[in-house]
Amino acid sequence: MKIAIHNNNKAKSLKAVRYLRAELTKANFSFDQNHPDMVITVGGDGTLLSAFHRYYDQLDHVRFVGVHTGHLGFYTDWRDYELKELVRTLRVDSGQSVAYPLLDLTITYMDSQKPDHFLCLNEATIKRLGSTLRANVYIKDTFFESFRGDGLCISTPTGSTAYSKSLGGAVIQPRLEALQMTEIASINNRVYRTLSSPIIVASDENILVKPTIADDYVLTVDQFTLKHRPIKKLEYKIAKERIHFARYRHKHFWNRVERAFIGANHEDEN
Known part of the structure; x- marks a missing residue:
C-alpha cells in the first residue's frame, strides 16, 4: 500500500x-x-x-x-x-x-466556448458582489423559478451538514444520492416570488441556473473561490465519480x- x-x-x-x-x-x-x-x-x-x-x-x-x-x-x-x-x-x-456521492458542476461562460468542470465534496455556491443575484432556475431542464436574492447553494448529502445546514437546509443521509438547493436570503414580495424553501433533487435530475449578464459573480467550489467572469449557465448534477473513505x-x-x-x-x- x-x-x-x-x-x-x-x-x-x-x-x-x-x-x-x-x-x-x-x-x-x-x-x-x-x-x-x-x-x-x-x-x-x-x-x-x-x-x-x-x-x-x-x-x-x-x-x-x-x-x-x-x-x-x-x-x-x-x-x-x-x-x-x-x-x-x-x-x-x-x-x-464507504463511498459518498459528489456534485458535478459545469460552468459555461459568455466569453468562452470552453466550459469549466469541477467536482465538489460539500457544495458549490453562486453570489454577486454588492448586488442582487437574479437567475432563472431549471430542474431537469424545465423552468422552476426566477430567483432574486443573495445567492444559491447546491450541496451533496455529506455537504448537507456544512454551509447548507447553516442556511436552513435539511441534513441528508449520504446513501440517498440527491442534490439539495438552498436559497441565500431570497427576496419574496408581491413582485418577486420563489419557493423560499430548500429543495431536494433526485439523482437522475439536474439543476440548471441561468443568471443575468454580469461580471461580478462569485462562485465557490467547496473552499475555493472563482471570481469575475460573465456566466452563461451553471449545471449541477450527481457525479459519476464517488469518494471512498x-x-x-x-x-x-x-x-x-x-x-x-x-x-x-x-x-x-x-
Whole structure:
C-alpha cells in the first residue's frame, strides 16, 4: 500500500505527521505523494477537502482516512493520540471502504466556448458582489423559478451538514444520492416570488441556473473561490465519480451528526 500524508501547517498537525510517518516507516509502508493508494489527512475537515481536490482525478483507486488535531471533524475518524492504533489497523487492511456521492458542476461562460468542470465534496455556491443575484432556475431542464436574492447553494448529502445546514437546509443521509438547493436570503414580495424553501433533487435530475449578464459573480467550489467572469449557465448534477473513505470504525451517519452538532447522546428516561 502506497500512502500519502496531506496535512495543514498547524503545530499540532506537524507533530502528529512526524510521529505518523515514523510509525508507518517502521511498519514498512511506502510513501507516494503523487500516486497513492491511501491518503491520510491530518488536520480537520478543511484539510480533507483540500486533499480531495488534490487527488480528484484518482478517485477510482484512492481511499481517504482522516485524523483530526483540533475540533471534532465530521469526515475524520481518528484522533492524533490514536496514530499507533491507526497504523496497526492499516497493517491488516482488507480494502474496506464507504463511498459518498459528489456534485458535478459545469460552468459555461459568455466569453468562452470552453466550459469549466469541477467536482465538489460539500457544495458549490453562486453570489454577486454588492448586488442582487437574479437567475432563472431549471430542474431537469424545465423552468422552476426566477430567483432574486443573495445567492444559491447546491450541496451533496455529506455537504448537507456544512454551509447548507447553516442556511436552513435539511441534513441528508449520504446513501440517498440527491442534490439539495438552498436559497441565500431570497427576496419574496408581491413582485418577486420563489419557493423560499430548500429543495431536494433526485439523482437522475439536474439543476440548471441561468443568471443575468454580469461580471461580478462569485462562485465557490467547496473552499475555493472563482471570481469575475460573465456566466452563461451553471449545471449541477450527481457525479459519476464517488469518494471512498477507508472506514475501519463503523460509525452510523446519524451518530456522526449527533457527535458533530449535539455532542450529548442522552436518551429521554421519562
